[in-house]
Amino acid sequence: MTTATAADYGWIRSTTSPFRYALESGYILVLVRGVSPARLLALAGAEPTGLCEGIDELIEQHDEDDGLYVLVGACAVPSEEGDWTLALALGRDSWPPGFMEALSAGTRAVSHSSNSGKPIEFFHWYENGELRTHFEWPRVRVGSTPDELNSLICEVGLGLTDEEISRADRKAAVFALAERLTGVRVAAELLTSTEYHVADMPE
Template sequence: METELPGTGEGTAGLIEADEAHHVEMGDDYGDESYVAGAYRVPGENGDWTLVLGFDGGLGIATPCVETLSKGGRVVAPSTNGGKPIHLFHWFEDGELRTTFESPSARHGSTPDELVHLLREVGFPLTSEGEHDDSAPDVDRKAAGLALADRLTGIRVTDSLLQDAAYELGLVPEQPAEEWTSVVIDITDAHGERLYREWTYEKIAAASDRTRAEANAPVVITSNEPPAVDRSAHGPGE
């Protein structure tokens, strides 16, 4: 993960203290996305695993990094952003993204349907074909994501497991922004109505330049009414 190693931390309290100290050091640089992560060894399926806990905003560590980490092994990464929650799940195997999703019925990756039976087993409301099942009860997606990670690693993440760990701390540097060519909005509402829009980088750049030019243009105030006459210097009747 290309981290700098600032030391160790005892339990989640030590990890949180180190992360908060890092943000204090960064001051008002709110755009910086570096963060402190803690790692430690824990027994799981087929041997020991490295469990990593980090406060990265909840969107998971950068894909190129995870692809490298999973070479010759497996990386399973459930994450959440808190607040109005976005719960994401990523499963990498030998450098390949096998399955990822926010909504379990909209899966992506090289094998998006391989985990359908496990998704159903941990409570996600899916049919046997992997479609959303309106008749099934809803589920706590954060809890279900952790349960799915349990199935794939043999590690049950509990409060005591995280709180009692002796973490090796690492300062994860800000990742370079990925190049992009377009932005797509694809939303289907509760009535089945779909909104699909795609904007290319060129269109967005042109709109940004136009907005910037308009914002920097001089402000001209005009009026169709004649100017008021100032009579303060004239005497009565003049």
């Protein structure tokens, strides 16, 4: 079982971080167990455009789209918890309606996101098509089991009180929370070296 905390994801704030562009432009990151990259893109209604090597190339393609499309890159990732797919959508802070329910049917899916303006950041945990826990500000949680992750939320360094949350690196903490639920470590090396299946999602 992973023991990830926010400290393990402090690298996302670095000036050389491969995730810095996503933080600045807005993104959604999802991890799902047992669903292939091609199947994930199909469920999102995205149009495949080919393959690319690493997040730098994914960012280049996003810039070339001039904001007409949301670019999604999906790849298979290893985990002790089984076969997982990671998808990163650049320039968007929410999936199409019904996507997460369909994606998580019979499995687990975890997603977090941020917009590119005044930070609006969301975390979602779905199990078997059901929203189990969702929050923006962790003190206010909804879903069928809104309190089930409370101990993990505290362990990763996020906290449940306004004072704790305001002191935390909330973005690094939700990366760690996603790892606790999936077993997948989203390392800088993973983002820069993996091959992505790329697709466009119209706005």
